Structure formats: C-alpha cells, structure tokens
Amino acid sequence: MSLLVQRQGQSLCWFDTDFFAQPDARVFTPAYWQQGDRVDGQSLGRGVTWFVHTERHALVLRHYWRGGLVGRWIRDRFLYLGAARSRAMAEFSLLRQLALAGVAVPRPAAARLVRHGLTYRADILVERIAGARDLVALLQERPLGAKEWRQVGTAIARLHEAGGYHSDLNSHNLLLDEGGKVWIIDLDKGGLRRPGAWQQANLARLLRSLRKEAARLTPFHWQETDWADLLAGYTVASA
Missing domain, CATH: 3.30.200 (Phosphorylase Kinase; domain 1)
Structure with a gap:
C-alpha cells in the first residue's frame, strides 16, 4: 500500500x-x-x-x-x-x-x-466488494439466519475495537458478500476514537434504521428478536 x-x-x-x-x-x-x-x-x-x-x-x-x-x-x-x-x-x-x-x-x-x-x-x-449486497436489499428478499446476524454484530465489534467511529451506521451501509462476509462501507465523516458512549450510539442508530425500514418496506424480513442475535455476536467479539 x-x-x-x-x-x-x-x-x-x-x-x-x-x-x-x-x-x-x-x-x-x-x-x-x-x-x-x-x-x-x-x-x-x-x-x-x-x-x-x-x-x-x-x-x-x-x-x-x-x-x-x-x-x-x-x-x-x-x-x-x-x-x-x-x-x-x-x-x-x-x-x-x-x-x-x-x-x-x-x-x-x-x-x-x-x-x-x-x-x-x-x-x-x-x-467495490464483489457480489456484495446491503442488508436492506437482502431483507426484502429473505430473512437472515441467527449466524448471519451474529456475523453482522462481530463485524461492528471489530470496527469498534479498532476505534472506528461510523457517522451513519445504518442498514444500507452493511453488506454481505457471496461468501457471507460482512463489510462496512461509507465511512465519510467517520474517525478514530477511544472507547466510549459513541459505540452504543452507533448500535442504537443501526437499530433505528432497521425499524424504519421494517415500517417502510413490505416485505422486509426482520424482527426484533434478530437484534438479540446481532448483539450476541457483538458481545462475544468484544469480550
């Protein structure tokens, strides 16, 4: 590089x-x-x-x-x-x-x-991530399994562990590629920070995004119980 x-x-x-x-x-x-x-x-x-x-x-x-x-x-x-x-x-x-x-x-x-x-x-x-699609596009077609939601949580935890602050962590900025790997995109106005309240604020922003899309789109294969799987992946990766 x-x-x-x-x-x-x-x-x-x-x-x-x-x-x-x-x-x-x-x-x-x-x-x-x-x-x-x-x-x-x-x-x-x-x-x-x-x-x-x-x-x-x-x-x-x-x-x-x-x-x-x-x-x-x-x-x-x-x-x-x-x-x-x-x-x-x-x-x-x-x-x-x-x-x-x-x-x-x-x-x-x-x-x-x-x-x-x-x-x-x-x-x-x-x-450009080959074969990757954002969560909104995927959830309009099918639900994500518990393992996939945990992988989303793990990806966010790794971002936070590296100090990565995302100014707009929403369901459009999380991608899954054909191999099931989760990618985080659009870091404009982001930065590196020490651990703090911003990490939970990032997660809260994503949750609001998922709820917003669920209210706006039909079909949208997301339910509140999926959030527990995401948090499980986040917590284990952060431990």
Whole structure:
C-alpha cells in the first residue's frame, strides 16, 4: 500500500499504488471511464455513484455532496481547513488504517480535492466488494439466519475495537458478500476514537434504521428478536 501524491495547480490527488501505478487525475471524472467502456453501472442518491473497473480492480467513484439545508445552496463545496481534514483525504486515511487493522472495509484506491479559494470539492475511489449486497436489499428478499446476524454484530465489534467511529451506521451501509462476509462501507465523516458512549450510539442508530425500514418496506424480513442475535455476536467479539 504505497501512496503516490500528485499536485497540479489547485488539485491534490492521492493514489494507492496497488490500484494505480501511475497518477492520473482523469480517473476522478466519469467521462474517463465512459470513454474506455469501463463503466459497470451507477447508483442514484444525493448524486450519482459510478461503478467502474480497471484491468484488475472493480471500483466505486463517488463525488462528495452536501446534505441538509446548506446543500440546497452550496451543493458540493466545503470549507478548506487543510488537506488532511478534507472529506476525501480523511476518509481515504481512515479506510486505509482500518483495513490495515483487519476491519472489513473497502480499501481506498484514490482521493482528490480541488481548491476554490477558501473552499474545495472532493472525490474518492474505493474498492467495490464483489457480489456484495446491503442488508436492506437482502431483507426484502429473505430473512437472515441467527449466524448471519451474529456475523453482522462481530463485524461492528471489530470496527469498534479498532476505534472506528461510523457517522451513519445504518442498514444500507452493511453488506454481505457471496461468501457471507460482512463489510462496512461509507465511512465519510467517520474517525478514530477511544472507547466510549459513541459505540452504543452507533448500535442504537443501526437499530433505528432497521425499524424504519421494517415500517417502510413490505416485505422486509426482520424482527426484533434478530437484534438479540446481532448483539450476541457483538458481545462475544468484544469480550
């Protein structure tokens, strides 16, 4: 996991050499992947998330957008407080540290910020987990078994043991791959913290998310008793 740094004008890019042997800022633009016929799909949310691939890796390209009321007026600019504190570089660094600690998170491939005076825009490329689906999609099709729920709890415990704080731990940000491994995604605005009340707050946020989806979706194969299995996995892994 060697890091390549590229500076061009107001642009700063980081590249993991496992994914990109040569720095090329064009990889942060959808047009680059479209021209090479290397777009596998896209997902619409606050903005468009692109699923792309190189010769050896499947990746996710994401631009950083603002949410809330501010986002209605300033869609994708953030106050610049230094490169390390920028959204893209902070998430890149966090994912890298967690992956090295053995936490099941996507590896970061590249990150970019482009300054505009006192503000900046940002993009990130991360590893795409092959065959993985989020809990919401899975639970609309089938219930998860007790073993699977315990594995979800174990994955969260490992994140917390490594000090990983997730700012939005919800049922969309937990994936199961074809082998049953649980992955945690979207660590934007996360960080490393000492053990504390935030760990239980993370779990409470996930529980609210599951209850919300259960009230919103039909079918949604989740019941309150599943939570006990998740907590069992979390507790055993934390012991």
